[in-house]
Amino acid sequence: METNTQEAKETISVYGARVHNLKNIDVEIPRDSLVVITGLSGSGKSSLAFDTIFAEGQRRYIETFSAYARNFLGGMERPDVDKITGLSPVISIEQKTTNRNPRSTVGTTTEIYDFLRLLYARAGDAYSYLTGEKMVKYTEEQILELIMERYIGKRIYLLAPVVRNRKGHYKELFEQISKKGYLTVRVDGVIREILPGMRVDRYKMHSIEVLIDKLQVSNKFADNLKASLRTAMKQGDGLIMIQDVESGDVRHFSRQLMCPTTGLSYSEPAPHTFSFNSPHGACPRCKGLGVVNQVDMGKIVPKPQLSIYAGGIAPLGKYKNSLFFWQLEAICEKHGVSIKTPIKDIPQEAMDDIMFGTDERLQIKNESLGTSNYVVAFEGVTKYIEMQQDSDSSASAQKWAEQFIKTDVCPDCNGQRLNKEALHYKINEKNIAELAEMDIQRLYDWIQDMDVHISERQQVIAQEIKKEIVSRLSFLLDVGLNYLSLNRASVTLSGGESQRIRLATQIGSQLVNVLYILDEPSIGLHQRDNNRLIDSLKKLRDSGNSVIVVEHDKDIMLDADYVVDLGPYAGRRGGKVVFAGTPQEMLSASTMTADYLNGKLKIEIPKKRRKGNGKKITIKGATGHNLKDVSVTFPLNTFICVTGVSGSGKSSLINGTLQPILSQHLYKSLTDPLPYKTLDGIDNVDKVISVDQSPIGRTPRSNPATYTGVFSDIRNLFVGLPESKIRGYKPGRFSFNVKGGRCEVCGGNGYKTIGMNFLPDVYVQCEECHGKRYNRETLEVRFKGKSIADVLDMTINMAVEFFENVPVILHKVRVLQEVGLGYLKLGQPSTTLSGGESQRIKLASELARIDTGNTIYILDEPTTGLHFEDIRVLLGVLNKLVDRGNTIIVIEHNQDIIKSADYIIDMGPDGGIGGGTVVAVGKPEEVINEKNSFTAEYLRNELS
Numbered sequence: 001m002e003t004n005t006q007e008a009k010e011t012i013s014v015y016g017a018r019v020h021n022l023k024n025i026d027v028e029i030p031r032d033s034l035v036v037i038t039g040l041s042g043s044g045k046s047s048l049a050f051d052t053i054f055a056e057g058q059r060r061y062i063e064t065f066s067a068y069a070r071n072f073l074g075g076m077e078r079p080d081v082d083k084i085t086g087l088s089p090v091i092s093i094e095q096k097t098t099n100r101n102p103r104s105t106v107g108t109t110t111e112i113y114d115f116l117r118l119l120y121a122r123a124g125d126a127y128s129y130l131t132g133e134k135m136v137k138y139t140e141e142q143i144l145e146l147i148m149e150r151y152i153g154k155r156i157y158l159l160a161p162v163v164r165n166r167k168g169h170y171k172e173l174f175e176q177i178s179k180k181g182y183l184t185v186r187v188d189g190v191i192r193e194i195l196p197g198m199r200v201d202r203y204k205m206h207s208i209e210v211l212i213d214k215l216q217v218s219n220k221f222a223d224n225l226k227a228s229l230r231t232a233m234k235q236g237d238g239l240i241m242i243q244d245v246e247s248g249d250v251r252h253f254s255r256q257l258m259c260p261t262t263g264l265s266y267s268e269p270a271p272h273t274f275s276f277n278s279p280h281g282a283c284p285r286c287k288g289l290g291v292v293n294q295v296d297m298g299k300i301v302p303k304p305q306l307s308i309y310a311g312g313i314a315p316l317g318k319y320k321n322s323l324f325f326w327q328l329e330a331i332c333e334k335h336g337v338s339i340k341t342p343i344k345d346i347p348q349e350a351m352d353d354i355m356f357g358t359d360e361r362l363q364i365k366n367e368s369l370g371t372s373n374y375v376v377a378f379e380g381v382t383k384y385i386e387m388q389q390d391s392d393s394s395a396s397a398q399k400w401a402e403q404f405i406k407t408d409v410c411p412d413c414n415g416q417r418l419n420k421e422a423l424h425y426k427i428n429e430k431n432i433a434e435l436a437e438m439d440i441q442r443l444y445d446w447i448q449d450m451d452v453h454i455s456e457r458q459q460v461i462a463q464e465i466k467k468e469i470v471s472r473l474s475f476l477l478d479v480g481l482n483y484l485s486l487n488r489a490s491v492t493l494s495g496g497e498s499q500r501i502r503l504a505t506q507i508g509s510q511l512v513n514v515l516y517i518l519d520e521p522s523i524g525l526h527q528r529d530n531n532r533l534i535d536s537l538k539k540l541r542d543s544g545n546s547v548i549v550v551e552h553d554k555d556i557m558l559d560a561d562y563v564v565d566l567g568p569y570a571g572r573r574g575g576k577v578v579f580a581g582t583p584q585e586m587l588s589a590s591t592m593t594a595d596y597l598n599g600k601l602k603i604e605i606p607k608k609r610r611k612g613n614g615k616k617i618t619i620k621g622a623t624g625h626n627l628k629d630v631s632v633t634f635p636l637n638t639f640i641c642v643t644g645v646s647g648s649g650k651s652s653l654i655n656g657t658l659q660p661i662l663s664q665h666l667y668k669s670l671t672d673p674l675p676y677k678t679l680d681g682i683d684n685v686d687k688v689i690s691v692d693q694s695p696i697g698r699t700p701r702s703n704p705a706t707y708t709g710v711f712s713d714i715r716n717l718f719v720g721l722p723e724s725k726i727r728g729y730k731p732g733r734f735s736f737n738v739k740g741g742r743c744e745v746c747g748g749n750g751y752k753t754i755g756m757n758f759l760p761d762v763y764v765q766c767e768e769c770h771g772k773r774y775n776r777e778t779l780e781v782r783f784k785g786k787s788i789a790d791v792l793d794m795t796i797n798m799a800v801e802f803f804e805n806v807p808v809i810l811h812k813v814r815v816l817q818e819v820g821l822g823y824l825k826l827g828q829p830s831t832t833l834s835g836g837e838s839q840r841i842k843l844a845s846e847l848a849r850i851d852t853g854n855t856i857y858i859l860d861e862p863t864t865g866l867h868f869e870d871i872r873v874l875l876g877v878l879n880k881l882v883d884r885g886n887t888i889i890v891i892e893h894n895q896d897i898i899k900s901a902d903y904i905i906d907m908g909p910d911g912g913i914g915g916g917t918v919v920a921v922g923k924p925e926e927v928i929n930e931k932n933s934f935t936a937e938y939l940r941n942e943l944s
């Protein structure tokens with residue numbers, strides 16, 4: 001007998017999962033619940049949640065497609081798991097922002113902007129962009145009435161416009177008009193009879209109307225007027241003009257939206273009229289991007305005291321005997337200067353010619369051209385740079401050009417992305433771009449309040465659309481994104497922000513019976529907003545879905561229906577289920593996570609706060625994004641934590657202002673900082689290092705050993721072995737990147753890539769070296785019985801034991817172990833490392849380095865992906881760096897990090913326009929006294 005297992009299932013059951021480090025585990029997860037998967041970093045959480053459950057759900061979904069569609073999507077490999085039952089369709093909401101499309105905004109991803117477009121198309125009032133008057137639109141009846149009223153007793157010309165402000169001789173047009181039987185036209189305001197062969201100046205702009213009728217307006221002849229009016233409407237395509245014969249005054253009337261004074265008409269508005277991604281709505285100058293790339297004069301002429309000859313025009317460099325310079329010579333000469341004149345003394349008109357080109361033909365006299373004088377036009381330096389920016393130019397040329405280009409707000413639309421017409425539709429005095437600029441909170445209030453200010457007709461039309469907009473906005477407010485605006489480009493959002501936007505969008509989509517899998521949704525969120533996030537997750541669950549989150553946050557764990565704890569450790573020593581049950585049950589369990597939850601284990605508050613070495617750097621007058629003239633001092637040789645609710649301005653201050661200033665000063669980096677006035681004390685710093693979560697390498701050829709440099713030490717060790725000496729092996733012999741010792745069949749990859757046409761590439765182990773990457777001879781050289789390939793296959797923990805007598809190597813692998821990465825293999829491809837793992841590898845290589853002691857390390861939410869225990873380890877590493885004289889600046893929401901800092905800079909008080917100031921600074925013990933600070937509120941509990 002068959003039973004429908006899908007329907008009856010109350011759990012999602014995973015049997016025999018072996019993906020990555022998972023130890024053939026079975027897990028039962030209740031359906032329609034909020035489930036947290038937790039455990040140390042590297043314990044196998046993502047391997048279970050994403051690489052097993054999500055991957056299998058995805059695969060089954062694609063199986064349901066036709067073979068044809070599957071060809072295009074690519075087949076998916078079955079994850080290494082025996083069986084999964086009770087699986088619903090799966091949607092994952094990850095942090096990775098794969099969306100690099102500059103046209104995607106908060107408004108488009110949430111679909112709120114789409115509803116606003118509909119609202120403006122249906123209920124917006126159009127205004128003339130020429131006069132600002134409200135546009136009018138009449139039926140033929142109304143037009144007739146208006147004419148009768150206004151012109152009664154007067155003689156009028158009834159005209160049908162056919163050409164408006166366009167160039168041409170219009171010879172054929174005049175012929176056509178006369179063939180239709182009309183004898184008179186109005187050309188550029190003058191009534192003229194059409195003569196045979198008539199034409200106008202083809203290089204000038206003209207406006208032409210056909211005279212349909214000339215009549216005296218009276219009630220008696222209303223029918224005549226009506227008939228002529230209809231003809232005029234037909235000839236003028238819905239537009240007519242009336243000229244008062246006596247006074248010459250002209251007025252326009254239209255069935256379309258029209259400006260009553262100038263006759264400017266708009267076509268019927270539709271949702272695409274307001275889309276910056278459609279040619280109907282986009283600003284023609286910036287094509288809807290809101291920004292334009294322009295040549296940056298400051299970078300082209302960085303030193304105006306230099307002459308052109310001496311290399312004053314940076315992209316051209318010093319004088320070369322080339323046509324380009326001869327042209328410059330000719331231009332200078334024309335303006336009475338020379339290319340040896342300092343640029344600051346060259347007249348502006350000459351510089352304009354040089355930069356933007358000239359149509360005038362230049363006389364070039366140069367002996368290399370012989371006696372003949374060349375006469376050529378010049379395109380200008382900026383044109384030359386812009387040409388290199390074209391997509392057909394080589395990548396290096398584009399890169400070269402980029403350094404002289406800056407991105408500016410589009411001067412035509414002021415960054416509003418839409419054309420003039422679209423920007424002149426208003427509801428309650430606001431156009432659609434102004435709504436998109438508001439932060440979500442203000443927009444929510446505005447929409448709620450809208451009805452009072454609009455007509456009854458508009459209210460009726462808007463009602464349903466308004467509901468959709470309001471509900472979506474309130475989901476965004478629920479996940480703590482009140483400070484964002486709809487026009488914010490998706491590419492500028494942090495991982496946490498875009499994840500929460502997708503979360504809000506999913507809640508809005510009201511799907512049921514879906515399994516959602518989320519990766520640390522609490523990232524980027526202040527403790528204050530955690531409860532609202534938890535409520536949103538519950539909302540998703542309560543509408544009939546299963547929700548699995550990979551999380552380390554205490555509140556979310558305690559508020560979940562069920563917790564799965566993986567461990568006991570990471571990597572090889574993890575991959576087992578150490579606990580599964582309700583949070584209440586967990587509190588009395590004995591896993592490391594449980595111990596941190598019930599307080600048996602905890603991160604101690606430091607006994608002393610460091611005062612620093614007395615040196616400092618001070619930034620003054622920072623005004624980037626929402627920063628309100630922020631001035632703040634960073635005491636050096638301390639551990640500084642920058643706190644504040646999401647959107648308060650932490651990244652704008654640290655990543656957007658401080659870091660680029662330091663990099664510009666120390667490394668001549670070309671990234672401009674956000675605006676600020678001064679920075680004092682820069683001489684106290686000689687290095688700045690951002691330790692972020694970006695991958696340590698983009699190819700499988702990079703790995704922890706290559707990144708930290710320990711691999712060259714290992715190679716040197718192998719070169720120094722007696723066996724190598726006898727054979728005359730050099731370090732290249734032990735590299736898998738160059739010919740010599742590597743396996744040439746796979747080129748040192750260890751695997752071969754097989755292209756599968758429509759399917760994704762398949763990797764198969766190299767049949768020659770069996771994945772070892774080296775040829776047989778190389779592998780014959782052994783240290784303590786292990787070949788170089790065996791060493792790459794060791795975990796870092798194993799390597800620490802193995803190299804205990806080789807100090808250079810030991811030192812480097814031990815710091816990797818110290819940052820909690822002992823479970824990684826030395827040769828694990830960097831493409832398989834998580835963001836947190838990459839970040840800690842970077843920290844470890846910094847620790848291994850002999851440092852200057854005057855370095856500033858900047859970290860943005862380093863606790864991402866970290867368990868309590870991992871955080872304890874991380875704090876140890878950070879403190880070590882400070883003890884050596886360096887300065888740490890971290891942006892964090894994690895309470896354990898905040899309470900461990902020497903110095904706190906708390907931003908706020910709120911996000912967006914409600915933030916952007918420094919609310920509190922000082923030792924944690926001082927900051928808790930600040931009444932205005934949300935951070936203080938939570939920190940008080942931690943410190944008591």
Ligand code: ADP
Nearest residue numbers: 020021040041042043044045046047571832834
């Ligand atoms: P968590 O999510 O708990 O931090 P992961 O599931 O990402 O842990 O990783 C578990 C283990 O599997 C780690 O040792 C990690 O380095 C390893 N791992 C992750 N992805 C891959 C992969 N694609 N290939 C091989 N090993 C991997």
Ligand code: ADP
Nearest residue numbers: 483484492625626646647648649650651652912
């Ligand atoms: P935090 O790091 O504290 O979360 P941010 O510095 O990211 O805060 O944001 C502060 C304010 O600046 C917010 O209102 C945010 O929307 C705005 N903002 C941040 N980055 C950008 C950007 N690239 N473009 C426009 N506005 C931005």
Ligand code: ZN
Nearest residue numbers: 283286410413
């Ligand atoms: Zn524009």
Ligand code: ZN
Nearest residue numbers: 743746766769
């Ligand atoms: Zn091979």
